[in-house]
Amino acid sequence: MNKILLGRYLPGSSLIHRLDPRAKLLLSFYFIIIIFLANNWSSYFLLFFFMALTILLAKIKIGFFWKGVRPLIWLILFTVVLQIFFSTGGTVYWHWGILSVTSTGLVSGIYVFCRFVLIIFMSTLLTLTTPPLEIAGAMESLLKPLKKVHFPVYEVSLMLSIALRFVPTLMDEALKIMNAQRSRGVNFDQGSLMQRLKAVVPLLIPLFVSAFNRAEDLATAMEARGYHGGEGRTKYRVHQWLYHDTLSCLAFLALTIGMLLLRNW
Amino acid sequence: MEKIAEIKNLNFKYSQQDSWLFHDFNLAINRYEWLAIIGHNGSGKSTLARLIDGLLVPQAGEIWIDQQKMSSENVWQLRKKIGMVFQNPENQFVGANVADDVAFGLENQAVPYEKMHQRVAAALKRVNMWEFSEQEPANLSGGQKQRVAIAGVIALKPKIVILDEATSMLDPAGRYDVISLIKELKEQEGLTVISITHDIDEASLADRVVVLDDGKILDAASPANVFSQGQTLTNLGLDVPFSEKVKLALKQQDVLTPSEYYTEQRMVDWICQSILKK
Amino acid sequence: MDLSINFEKVDYIYQPNTPFAHQALNQVSFSLPDESYTAIIGHTGSGKSTLVQHLNGLLKPTHGRLMVQEQMITPQTTNKELSDLRRQVGVVFQFPEAQLFEETVLRDIAFAPKNFGIDEEKAAQLAKEAAEAVRLPDSVLDKSPFELSGGQMRRVAIAGILVMKPKVLVLDEPTAGLDPKGHQEIMELFARLKSQQHLTVILVSHQMDDVAEYADQVLVMEQGKLLTQQTPQQLFSQVEWLNKHHLGLPHATKFAFEIEKKSTFKFSPLPLTVSQLANQLANFLPKGVSQDE
Numbered sequence: 119m120n121k122i123l124l125g126r127y128l129p130g131s132s133l134i135h136r137l138d139p140r141a142k143l144l145l146s147f148y149f150i151i152i153i154f155l156a157n158n159w160s161s162y163f164l165l166f167f168f169m170a171l172t173i174l175l176a177k178i179k180i181g182f183f184w185k186g187v188r189p190l191i192w193l194i195l196f197t198v199v200l201q202i203f204f205s206t207g208g209t210v211y212w213h214w215g216i217l218s219v220t221s222t223g224l225v226s227g228i229y230v231f232c233r234f235v236l237i238i239f240m241s242t243l244l245t246l247t248t249p250p251l252e253i254a255g256a257m258e259s260l261l262k263p264l265k266k267v268h269f270p271v272y273e274v275s276l277m278l279s280i281a282l283r284f285v286p287t288l289m290d291e292a293l294k295i296m297n298a299q300r301s302r303g304v305n306f307d308q309g310s311l312m313q314r315l316k317a318v319v320p321l322l323i324p325l326f327v328s329a330f331n332r333a334e335d336l337a338t339a340m341e342a343r344g345y346h347g348g349e350g351r352t353k354y355r356v357h358q359w360l361y362h363d364t365l366s367c368l369a370f371l372a373l374t375i376g377m378l379l380l381r382n383w
Numbered sequence: 384m385e386k387i388a389e390i391k392n393l394n395f396k397y398s399q400q401d402s403w404l405f406h407d408f409n410l411a412i413n414r415y416e417w418l419a420i421i422g423h424n425g426s427g428k429s430t431l432a433r434l435i436d437g438l439l440v441p442q443a444g445e446i447w448i449d450q451q452k453m454s455s456e457n458v459w460q461l462r463k464k465i466g467m468v469f470q471n472p473e474n475q476f477v478g479a480n481v482a483d484d485v486a487f488g489l490e491n492q493a494v495p496y497e498k499m500h501q502r503v504a505a506a507l508k509r510v511n512m513w514e515f516s517e518q519e520p521a522n523l524s525g526g527q528k529q530r531v532a533i534a535g536v537i538a539l540k541p542k543i544v545i546l547d548e549a550t551s552m553l554d555p556a557g558r559y560d561v562i563s564l565i566k567e568l569k570e571q572e573g574l575t576v577i578s579i580t581h582d583i584d585e586a587s588l589a590d591r592v593v594v595l596d597d598g599k600i601l602d603a604a605s606p607a608n609v610f611s612q613g614q615t616l617t618n619l620g621l622d623v624p625f626s627e628k629v630k631l632a633l634k635q636q637d638v639l640t641p642s643e644y645y646t647e648q649r650m651v652d653w654i655c656q657s658i659l660k661k
Numbered sequence: 662m663d664l665s666i667n668f669e670k671v672d673y674i675y676q677p678n679t680p681f682a683h684q685a686l687n688q689v690s691f692s693l694p695d696e697s698y699t700a701i702i703g704h705t706g707s708g709k710s711t712l713v714q715h716l717n718g719l720l721k722p723t724h725g726r727l728m729v730q731e732q733m734i735t736p737q738t739t740n741k742e743l744s745d746l747r748r749q750v751g752v753v754f755q756f757p758e759a760q761l762f763e764e765t766v767l768r769d770i771a772f773a774p775k776n777f778g779i780d781e782e783k784a785a786q787l788a789k790e791a792a793e794a795v796r797l798p799d800s801v802l803d804k805s806p807f808e809l810s811g812g813q814m815r816r817v818a819i820a821g822i823l824v825m826k827p828k829v830l831v832l833d834e835p836t837a838g839l840d841p842k843g844h845q846e847i848m849e850l851f852a853r854l855k856s857q858q859h860l861t862v863i864l865v866s867h868q869m870d871d872v873a874e875y876a877d878q879v880l881v882m883e884q885g886k887l888l889t890q891q892t893p894q895q896l897f898s899q900v901e902w903l904n905k906h907h908l909g910l911p912h913a914t915k916f917a918f919e920i921e922k923k924s925t926f927k928f929s930p931l932p933l934t935v936s937q938l939a940n941q942l943a944n945f946l947p948k949g950v951s952q953d954e
Binding site for chain 2: 127129249250251254279280282283286287290331332335336338339340341342343344345346350351352353354355356
Binding site: 181185297298300301303304307324328 | 761
């Protein structure tokens with residue numbers, strides 16, 4: 119019932135869904151980096167145009183993306199406000215002590231807002247079109263070279279994928295415990311800071327107990343199914359780098375060139 | 384009869400316990416048998432299942448699986464012959480989606496890619512869950528998750544399947560679903576089934592019922608034999624088959640009831656005939 | 662008779678106006694008298710749990726309104742107004758032992774009264790009474806709740822609700838996961854408390870035998886809608902209707918139908934429990950003491 123967007127995969131068969139998760143992971147990171155190349159209206163316009171194109175290709179409603187922005191909206195607005203009040207240069211519209219609203223401030227405030235939106239949209243796109251397990255698998259695959267320095271790549275990625283797998287389970291559990299404690303008179307959203315902190319104890323202890331019990335069950339079940347470490351296992355999901363993966367890399371290359379051309383040097 | 388599993392003079396206790404949970408415990412399980420182990424919570428049923436699978440190590444005694452004595456060297460080998468379905472559907476779901484979960488055991492056994500995909504598909508089709516293969520556990524009911532767990536077990540082609548209260552957290556529909564699936568699979572795949580259960584309907588499907596109380600076998604006989612001692616079962620905190628409940632209620636009304644165990648169908652027939660006679 | 666609970670066209674929509682919007686309750690209206698024992702049945706996802714969460718104001722209707730113990734709940738009701746309702750309506754959730762967290766059993770049971778402003782000493786006194794009501798031995802009161810057996814943990818959790826002395830007791834599959842003996846003891850406990858403390862009881866259950874044995878009326882939910890409100894007697898005589906909605910019969914009723922099918926015997930009224938079944942059959946069966954005794 120309580121759908122938290124982070125790590126919520128929307129099954130589908132669009133081009134974006136079918137991309138190699140390694141490509142998606144790398145390109146999403148890459149996109150976030152080149153956002154910082156943008157420093158004028160036209161380069162931001164290009165980024166949004168590119169973003170809109172990928173969203174269209176993924177065939178996912180824009181509403182899902184705004185849901186990703188919402189939980190962070192206060193952080194974003196705070197940063198934007200800081201940007202607006204503390205930037206100097208350009209025409210001064212308003213001034214009080216060290217605070218001032220200038221044309222440069224307004225513009226950079228809008229830029230900051232755009233950056234946040236783009237970053238959240240791209241990471242939301244990644245998690246909406248890629249099952250958590252594939253993200254974990256892609257990370258494992260990309261981290262493989264670290265095996266040479268005895269980094270437990272396989273174990274870390276299994277840990278990650280199990281953690282992701284149990285996020286919805288524990289969210290549901292937390293909700294159930296909250297309901298049970300609210301029924302026993304706990305107020306999670308009223309009272310002083312101290313009272314609120316105290317109210318968290320009856321939620322956290324049962325949640326930990328439950329998580330430990332689940333972990334124990336899970337460990338037993340894994341052992342019963344023959345899991346004894348990452349060595350010598352085969353993989354059910356093997357990633358295949360296909361034509362459209364190369365194509366999407368080329369699209370990003372084109373984007374980069376466009377950004378470099380449009381950018382003010 | 385040929386034994387598929389044998390427990391000989393087993394002693395076991397958990398580290399925090401003072402006295403033995405199992406003391407000089409013996410039990411033999413026949414090949415192709417359906418064995419039900421019943422007992423109240425805390426009677427040692429689940430511990431026994433974990434001992435058979437080598438998940439717990441006894442302090443003394445021997446466990447034989449398929450003519451081999453279990454040791455720390457061959458436990459992983461022997462475990463391949465045993466599939467376990469646990470109580471909580473959520474907590475044994477390792478994979479991020481249905482197909483991945485079924486594949487988990489195959490990955491552990493290093494089954495090659497092509498073969499693994501065949502076996503995952505075959506197992507999921509076998510339990511009627513193939514159309515759900517890309518679904519995440521959050522979107523499945525408890526009964527569906529247990530069917531996935533069963534698919535994960537049969538994909539590994541075990542000889543023994545242990546159901547550790549596998550139906551106790553399901554609603555009646557899910558319970559019926561899982562039991563009939565196991566019944567079918569047992570015949571078709573030639574399995575030996577050990578079902579640890581409270582559910583008397585599940586136990587009545589067994590060839591043999593073992594009644595366990597505080598680590599001791601109180602009775603080991605056919606369901607008919609065990610169920611005919613309704614009062615003993617009730618005293619142990621166990622359920623009795625519905626036909627026995629009817630019999631007990633009739634007895635309290637001074638009705639002359641048959642002394643042997645009747646299945647529900649037979650009880651209905653007996654009542655109908657007796658009504659006619661009177 | 663006074664009404665304890667009254668729903669008027671209650672809708673509940675999860676995450677309205679989002680892509681995830683989901684209507685869990687759809688125009689649900691019913692009323693339950695004081696001191697009634699009502700069973701709510703329906704499949705997983707039929708809206709039972711959502712309905713239950715309205716009873717003590719954990720959820721508020723999206724549209725419509727409801728009255729519980731003279732407290733009106735509308736979409737506009739504030740949480741503050743509901744604090745007193747939480748005391749009057751005790752909810753035992755599925756696997757309620759998940760709520761245990763205190764160092765000792767007694768402190769855990771006393772948690773609710775303390776939240777409602779009752780002083781430590783009085784709360785401990787109430788907790789002792791509640792522990793007694795659920796038949797917890799004195800020896801466990803100072804133990805950690807996590808050391809107890811599953812059945813005992815369940816009792817501690819139930820005591821933690823009863824300690825509020827609620828007028829309405831809501832039970833969401835209270836015996837799930839217990840063994841048959843534990844199941845029976847807990848169900849009998851609720852029946853006893855109901856008559857001693859004049860409670861209104863609402864039981865969410867899949868077990869038709871319990872519905873038949875204890876409830877005096879049944880609400881049937883399907884896909885967020887209330888299909889019907891009837892007595893168990895009425896409901897379980899409509900075999901075809903139940904089949905159509907994939908709902909089961911009490912074991913005794915199924916057994917009675919089998920007998921009717923194979924003989925000319927007609928039950929009247931339809932038996933819902935084993936004892937009702939035996940009562941009607943006894944006079945038509947041979948009497949005497951069986952040979953084995």
